C-alpha cells in the first residue's frame with residue numbers, strides 16, 4: 001500500500017518533533033493501526049496557505065489532515081480520520097473494538113475537563129516556540145481574540161491547573177491500576193485521546209510533566225506505567 005500522507009504541526013523551536021494534541025491523535029492512530037505513512041510538517045501559518053488546497057472543502061483549515069493516496073481521499077479532523085481508517089482498513093488493529101461510544105465517552109471527559117488545564121500550563125512555551133517575532137505576534141493575536149484575554153491571563157497559575165489535572169485524573173488512575181488500557185486489555189481511541197493530550201505537556205516541558213503530572217500525589221504509578229506502554233505507539 002502507498003504511504004498515507006499525514007500533515008502534522010511544526011513548532012520551529014522543537015524541530016520535527018510531534019507535540020500537538022490533535023495531530024498526535026492521528027499519529028497514534030496510524031501507529032496503532034500499523035499503516036504506512038509519511039509526515040509533512042506545516043507551521044501555524046502554513047495551515048492557512050497549504051491545507052485548503054488539499055481538503056478543497058472550504059471548511060476552516062486545521063491539522064491533522066491525511067491524504068489516503070491509495071484511495072485519493074483527503075480527510076480532516078482526528079476523529080473523522082480514525083473513523084475513516086477503522087472502516088477502510090478493518091484488517092489492521094481496531095481503535096474502537098466495536099464500542100465507539102465507550103471510547104468517545106472517555107474523549108468527551110478529557111476534552112471537557114482536562115485538556116484546557118494541560119494547554120494552560122504550556123501555552124507560553126508554545127508562544128516562544130512557534131517561530132519568529134511575527135509568528136509569535138500572530139499566534140498571540142489569534143488566541144487573545146479567541147479567549148478575550150492576554151495569553152498570560154489565559155495561562156493563569158500553573159499550580160491551580162496542576163491541582164485540577166490531578167483531580168480529573170483520579171478516576172483514570174484507578175482504572176489503569178486494574179487494566180492495562182482505559183477500556184480493558186486492548187489499546188484504543190480512549191487511550192489515544194488521553195495520551196495525545198499528555199504528550200503535548202511532555203514535549204513542551206518534560207521536567208514539569210515527569211515530576212508533577214505523571215505520578216499521583218501519593219506516588220501512585222499507574223498512569224506513568226500506562227504512559228510508558230503507550231510510548232511504543234507515539
Ligand SMILES: N[C@@H](CCC(=O)N[C@@H](CS)C(=O)NCC(=O)O)C(=O)O
Pocket residue numbers: 009020021022023044047061062063064076077078079142
Ligand atoms: N477537532 C479537530 C481540531 C483540530 C485543531 O484545532 N487543530 C489545531 C492544531 S492542534 C489547528 O489546526 N489550529 C489552527 C490554528 O490554530 O490556527 C481535530 O480533532 O482534528
